[in-house]
Amino acid sequence: MDLQSIEHGRTDQIVSQFLLKTLHIVLESRVPSFRPGPLGSHQVKKSDKWFNLALGERPTAFDGLNFWHRNLMEPMVIDIILVQGQNGSGYGALVETVIERWVVQYEYSRVSQSSESYKKTYKKSIILLRSLYAMMRLLPAYWAYRSKAKGKACDFDISYKVSSFSVPFTRSEEQVMKLYSFFPVEAQHGRLSVSVRYRESLSDFNLESSALCPPEIITDYVGSPATDPFRAFPTSFPVRRPHSWTSGGQFTSQNPFPPAYHSSSGRYDLSSSPAASSYDGYGQRTTRPPTRHSFDDSPPFSPSPPTYLNMQSRPVSIPNPLITRTPRYLSPNLSDPNRHSLPPLSPRSTRSSHESSPAIRSLKKSEMSRVGDLSSGSTNHKVSKDDSGRFSGLLSSSGSPRIGFSRSSSRLSLQDELDDIDFSCPFIVDDVDTCDSPVSQSGKKSQDAAVGALVRMLRTAPPLRQDSSCCSEAEAQSNGGNTSGLFMSRKTSDALEELKSYTGIKHLILSKSKHTL
């Protein structure tokens, strides 16, 4: 390999790692679930050595993501989105506002613009990333992140989206945003640029922590299988809140239905999804073959697999929330005063948080069909029945959007050469570490707990014969249904099937309970 191609290859590798590191820096200081543990406690990982900035373990979400920057020349746009419920509207929409837009780009030029060797580029990138890290803490959005990260009950959520394009801001939006551009880093065939448009002030959003609801941890938070798996995932760590969105008083107790989630189709584009790259709209094929991670591979996301038990605790048969919803919509808290029509979780069922009973799942789906569909924006996803695999992929509260990174053979061949570099440049990216999928463990959930939960749900469902004691207990423990569950579109035929199975089970259990009485 001649010198020029080595130089080129190394520059490409540096650029690729730079993009990944930038993404890590931005998300770990805006998305609470990305935040690693105490930094002093972890061993230095290979990813830490890149740019000499140890950020701790990359979220497992990174590993399974397709880092779509197969084409390094495409910009990486990271939107930090503030999600709030609309005031005064019980059935209101969730308002999303982009409070920061980071654009990281390798502005490639065929003609060699500078004589910068990859070593100098690397050294300058180190400094740029330090500045980026410091800057993340100086911008207004940092305090919103801190509120969320502290686990305070907040009336907002922070979501994110990563893509190669972005819907341009409206004029009014641009007027309230400020632009900051870092001084670019020269490379041999271009330059690395990082810039951000950010809202100067977040006072308009009245970001407050609610004192009403103590934060709780939803240990078994799961995203919705029926929602677009490629959407930006809610970024907050699963927090068990008794009221979810109701804590802020934005949704009245009379509203049994979760607020509709509207998203513009461009907002959660599928470009961030591995499987959707074929129709991401750019029509750009990459120069390197992407490594795709199908959700069916049960990516090793740490959060538990889907548990509908959480959803059972919701006031209404809340359909599986869209991924972007915060976990707090799925509060399984037994003392949730907002839950009224769904039974409280039994202790057993709460413990077996890794359930993914198909029966329960099907029940949930039927409920969803009753509640109705809501436009979920991008509709290119298919609702798959194989939810366990997909769900596990969605589980990570830090999970989506999926941005994996593809590996090319050319990188592997550089390993030995890079090891020889005398400046502190780490070598190639490690192979992705995989761990046991939580899905396989979830299969061992207690059947009894599932049936018990089912029974409670059936008992409190309107058409069923209601046991007064059970109802009052459920109502006492659940609050007015101001959940902010989200709807998603379902095929009618699927829903009917589910309803039939639901009805069948209902009859079965009713008949059994008649015997026992």
Add this chain to the structure above:
Amino acid sequence: MNCEVCQLKELDVEYFEIREVLRCILHTIFFHRALGLVRPKDVDLTLFEITYVQCGDAELEKKVDEKIDQFIDRVEKHPNKKNQICLSFFEVKNKQATWFTHKVEHLYWEQWYINLNVAHHPKPHSGKSHHSKLVLDPGESASDERNARRATLESSLHEVLFQIIKFVNEKKDHIPPIPNKEGVSFPYEITISSSSDSAFGMDMFKRMLQTGHPTMLS
């Protein structure tokens, strides 16, 4: 090699704010000059809504605090003066040892001047009559004034941090090769001076001569 000099915006601080302000500024600079492997450490200021980043080196933290203590002592001894901290990074050039000299030359390649204007406030225990009057009669306007002053300082401190980030990114060519060590990558020194010193200007002048920065010699 040229020496890049950065004069940071002057800050009007009160006595009790010195430590936090200096820690914030110095550590932000050091974070950009500790180019070996670091585990960044976020630190929240208590007096301001600002979070700065340390490079996580305990030794450096200790040295910085020592210097700040020295600065505070100096401020106490020389009140009502403009005070300056100069953080310099240099390369060590060993001059050939002769019978008479064994000099080690410092070749400065970067200098940061932190300018603080410390408002003179008598210490709580001074017990002077005019001071006690001040204390006993704060009034709403004084409190508003204090808040306004605090907000201005916070904003100025923000500006200084932005100034540092801008400078470190625009000027990179003068940085020597990064040695493979943890903590601050380059030898540095922190010197303190006040406007009343005859040496205040001389120190700066000396360094300018040493570094041979062309613009400084005009």
